[in-house]
Amino acid sequence: MAVRQIDVRERVMARNDELAHEVRARLTAAGVRAFNVMSSPGSGKTLLLERTLAALDEEFGIAVITGDIQTQNDADRLARHTDRLVHAVVTGGACHLDAMQITRSLDAIDLEHIRLLFIENVGNLVCPASWDLGEAEKIVVFSVTEGEDKPLKYPKMFQMARHAILNKIDLLPHLDFDVDQAIANARRINPDLQFFLTSARTGEGLPEWYQFLREQAAGTPVS
Amino acid sequence: MHELSLALEVCRMAEAGIARSGGGRLVAVGVEVGRDAGIELENFRFCLAALLDEPPFAGVRPELIEQPGDDLRLAWLEVDDGR
Numbered sequence: 315m316a317v318r319q320i321d322v323r324e325r326v327m328a329r330n331d332e333l334a335h336e337v338r339a340r341l342t343a344a345g346v347r348a349f350n351v352m353s354s355p356g357s358g359k360t361l362l363l364e365r366t367l368a369a370l371d372e373e374f375g376i377a378v379i380t381g382d383i384q385t386q387n388d389a390d391r392l393a394r395h396t397d398r399l400v401h402a403v404v405t406g407g408a409c410h411l412d413a414m415q416i417t418r419s420l421d422a423i424d425l426e427h428i429r430l431l432f433i434e435n436v437g438n439l440v441c442p443a444s445w446d447l448g449e450a451e452k453i454v455v456f457s458v459t460e461g462e463d464k465p466l467k468y469p470k471m472f473q474m475a476r477h478a479i480l481n482k483i484d485l486l487p488h489l490d491f492d493v494d495q496a497i498a499n500a501r502r503i504n505p506d507l508q509f510f511l512t513s514a515r516t517g518e519g520l521p522e523w524y525q526f527l528r529e530q531a532a533g534t535p536v537s
Numbered sequence: 538m539h540e541l542s543l544a545l546e547v548c549r550m551a552e553a554g555i556a557r558s559g560g561g562r563l564v565a566v567g568v569e570v571g572r573d574a575g576i577e578l579e580n581f582r583f584c585l586a587a588l589l590d591e592p593p594f595a596g597v598r599p600e601l602i603e604q605p606g607d608d609l610r611l612a613w614l615e616v617d618d619g620r
């Protein structure tokens with residue numbers, strides 16, 4: 315028996331990262347800015363996106379790719395607010411979206427008529443952070459019904475994001491949640507993290523979020 | 538939570554690696570796991586061992602090497618040429 319060792323030294327994520335690179339190039343060429351929206355389950359990101367579509371879709375065109383382990387409930391909810399495509403990816407058990415799923419989804423989206431693309435990732439603060447989807451940036455959503463220590467418990471997610479949305483602030487009077495402490499915890503992990511404080515239910519804080527998206531849409535050069 | 542899909546990708550890469558290097562029976566795989574890679578080591582070991590026990594493999598030994606950083610790499614393959 316002759317056993318030999320073959321050196322490989324290949325990154326396991328290399329295939330995903332290649333596809334993500336292609337997605338990024340395709341979106342950049344089309345002048346579309348994509349956000350990978352990641353959160354814990356129940357943080358309110360679908361309602362936040364429903365509100366966002368209702369407010370801004372007519373202004374500059376937004377498409378959404380939703381990822382869910384089962385059901386396409388989120389895609390159905392979002393599709394009520396736009397004529398543009400809301401593409402559901404049912405992961406069938408997988409805890410995150412990957413770049414292959416985004417590649418396939420993009421084929422169904424009319425990129426020429428949108429400026430923003432939201433990728434609503436599977437509700438999970440762990441795994442989605444590890445998978446590059448070809449987005450322009452990652453946004454993390456959490457809510458005041460969770461602990462202030464969420465950023466410390468799930469540091470990778472907060473490290474990878476450029477913006478964080480702290481949602482459900484309308485509930486603050488009923489809770490002991492300390493907003494300053496939550497922001498301080500997040501900035502211990504990522505000092506440059508920018509926050510939006512929102513209530514998707516009452517609309518509080520949403521004008522600042524919309525303004526940010528307007529700037530993002532306007533700043534996207536169309537090739 | 539995504540340890541199984543990563544383990545599946547390691548198996549796919551191992552098959553491709555053996556095919557590239559002229560075939561043979563896979564005996565062991567060495568995988569470098571970054572401590573910040575977001576991977577639960579024992580869960581990953583369990584998934585990989587389970588997959589490497591099934592066809593087209595049989596009783597392949599997974600060897601996990603913990604490292605600093607956030608990379609996950611297929612480091613090496615041990616192949617029996619049968620010669």
